[in-house]
Amino acid sequence: MNNLQLDKQHQQYVKKLKREKYEIVTWQIFILLAFLSLWELAGRLTWIDPLLFSYPTKIASLFLTKLYDGSLLLHTSVTLLETVAGFMIGTVLGTAFAAVLWWSRKASKISDPYLVVLNSMPKVALGPIIIVALGPGYLSIITMGASISIIITTLVIYHAFHTVEPNYIKVIRSFGGNKKQIFREVILPASFPAIISTLKVNVGLSWVGVIVGEFLVSKQGLGYMIIYGFQVFNFTLVLLSLFMIAIFSSIMYLGVEWLERKLIKH
Amino acid sequence: MSFLQLNAISHVYLTESAAKEALSDLSFSIAEGEFVSLLGPSGCGKSTLLSIISGLLQPTEGTVSLQNKMIQSPGERMGYMLQQDYLFPWKTIEDNCYIGLKLLNKLTPEKKEITLALLDSMGLSDVRHAYPDQLSGGMRQRVALVRTLATDPDLLLLDEPFSALDYQTKLKLEDLVFQTLKAHQKTAILVTHDIGEAIAMSDRIILLSPRPGKIAKIFQVPSQLQTLLPFEARNDPVFPENFQMIWKELDSLEQSPT
Numbered sequence: 473m474n475n476l477q478l479d480k481q482h483q484q485y486v487k488k489l490k491r492e493k494y495e496i497v498t499w500q501i502f503i504l505l506a507f508l509s510l511w512e513l514a515g516r517l518t519w520i521d522p523l524l525f526s527y528p529t530k531i532a533s534l535f536l537t538k539l540y541d542g543s544l545l546l547h548t549s550v551t552l553l554e555t556v557a558g559f560m561i562g563t564v565l566g567t568a569f570a571a572v573l574w575w576s577r578k579a580s581k582i583s584d585p586y587l588v589v590l591n592s593m594p595k596v597a598l599g600p601i602i603i604v605a606l607g608p609g610y611l612s613i614i615t616m617g618a619s620i621s622i623i624i625t626t627l628v629i630y631h632a633f634h635t636v637e638p639n640y641i642k643v644i645r646s647f648g649g650n651k652k653q654i655f656r657e658v659i660l661p662a663s664f665p666a667i668i669s670t671l672k673v674n675v676g677l678s679w680v681g682v683i684v685g686e687f688l689v690s691k692q693g694l695g696y697m698i699i700y701g702f703q704v705f706n707f708t709l710v711l712l713s714l715f716m717i718a719i720f721s722s723i724m725y726l727g728v729e730w731l732e733r734k735l736i737k738h
Numbered sequence: 739m740s741f742l743q744l745n746a747i748s749h750v751y752l753t754e755s756a757a758k759e760a761l762s763d764l765s766f767s768i769a770e771g772e773f774v775s776l777l778g779p780s781g782c783g784k785s786t787l788l789s790i791i792s793g794l795l796q797p798t799e800g801t802v803s804l805q806n807k808m809i810q811s812p813g814e815r816m817g818y819m820l821q822q823d824y825l826f827p828w829k830t831i832e833d834n835c836y837i838g839l840k841l842l843n844k845l846t847p848e849k850k851e852i853t854l855a856l857l858d859s860m861g862l863s864d865v866r867h868a869y870p871d872q873l874s875g876g877m878r879q880r881v882a883l884v885r886t887l888a889t890d891p892d893l894l895l896l897d898e899p900f901s902a903l904d905y906q907t908k909l910k911l912e913d914l915v916f917q918t919l920k921a922h923q924k925t926a927i928l929v930t931h932d933i934g935e936a937i938a939m940s941d942r943i944i945l946l947s948p949r950p951g952k953i954a955k956i957f958q959v960p961s962q963l964q965t966l967l968p969f970e971a972r973n974d975p976v977f978p979e980n981f982q983m984i985w986k987e988l989d990s991l992e993q994s995p996t
Contacts, residue, residue: 637824639820639822639824640824640826642794642818642820642824643818643820643824643826643837644837644841645794645812646792646794646812646816646817646818647812647813647814647837647838647841647842647889648811648812648813648814648841648842649841653841657826657837657840657841658826661826661828662826662828664828736828
């Protein structure tokens with residue numbers, strides 16, 4: 473086969489890939505539009521109770537009202553700030569604990585049963601105690617966002633540290649490398665994939681912690697908006713909050729994926 | 739005065755269920771520039787012995803000294819090559835070669851230049867910015883050789899470095915390692931279970947018997963084979979008889995009850 477034919481085949485293949493991609497995006501948009509219009513129609517024709525399930529244009533108009541009076545921006549930014557803070561604190565402290573456990577075998581053995589108990593404990597159940605201890609404010613909510621991810625982060629990343637190919641460590645040791653150098657040159661970079669996948673899980677977890685925290689503290693934030701909407705039976709408000717959560721948690725997830733591409737090239 | 743001296747080395751592995759004697763009262767010495775192979779069946783503790791010589795492992799009893807200095811921890815005097823390359827996949831080829839210098843705090847522009855020249859002499863200068871996963875097994879093991887030589891060690895310890903390669907690559911790499919070590923006048927110890935490889939590459943072969951590891955016999959490789967490239971040595975008329983002799987010895991070790 474000559475080059476011209478090969479080129480042609482390649483072009484056809486690329487075309488086919490493009491067409492497939494186009495088809496998938498079309499389907500995705502179609503499903504979204506179909507869902508929204510069906511919802512709208514069902515709400516307006518009262519196939520479903522619009523008081524409970526609302527409908528998209530009603531949510532959109534509430535979105536605009538809340539956007540103009542500034543309250544949506546306030547609640548969203550409060551929640552976002554708390555979530556990002558909880559996420560970062562949980563991940564950084566979890567990784568730091570994992571490093572300590574890796575450093576000292578004895579520490580890891582001693583803490584093992586405690587970690588097991590703490591891990592199986594539903595962290596949101598600690599909510600009331602955290603609020604009483606730290607006061608009903610940002611601090612408690614951020615603590616809840618962080619506490620929900622910290623133990624699982626510690627466990628997963630410690631496991632990753634521990635299962636690094638021992639021969640990589642041998643390479644460093646054969647050059648006289650010390651423990652700090654082993655950690656920096658091998659353990660940490662080799663564990664980046666595991667760290668990234670915990671980050672992905674932690675995005676979801678810290679949202680859970682923060683929303684539940686806001687349910688309990690009930691002052692500000694999207695969690696507060698949900699609880700308030702529920703109490704006054706304004707489900708349009710509840711759905712608007714859910715919509716905002718969906719948008720921002722997806723953005724955070726995309727942020728982690730961006731970090732993944734930056735950090736892990738090979 | 740010998741270059742490397744092992745004095746009554748014994749090593750015991752302790753586990754919860756038992757204490758196992760891996761090496762028992764081993765002594766030998768190696769002259770500067772010599773290439774010695776440690777040959778033996780599995781379980782003869784040859785890799786353990788190499789770890790002890792490198793300072794990675796402290797022997798239960800006995801001492802190792804290099805140029806009359808005791809070895810207690812690994813460092814720049816030793817170069818260690820493992821069974822596989824174990825290049826760091828997240829580092830470029832160039833950075834992989836610098837790792838030893840970096841760890842020893844010796845990454846100077848001159849040393850970098852020497853390392854790059856070494857990389858070039860192995861036909862790897864095109865791939866210096868590539869990552870290990872883009873290279874073939876033979877190329878990767880060549881990079882590992884550069885990484886080992888970059889710190890300019892006095893003694894090279896080769897722990898079956900060719901065992902994970904296909905036959906053709908292995909033969910080529912044997913020649914390359916042989917030439918490189920001779921050119922840099924390095925002393926080397928090769929651990930292997932491949933009789934042919936031991937004869938083709940070394941000046942002397944130390945045969946170990948298993949459980950616990952002891953010196954069974956020491957063979958002097960005929961001088962005409964010592965100077966030949968490994969590939970040529972394998973084709974030399976005296977190669978087969980030496981192979982047969984060591985084969986029989988090794989065979990009797992594996993069969994004799996211990």
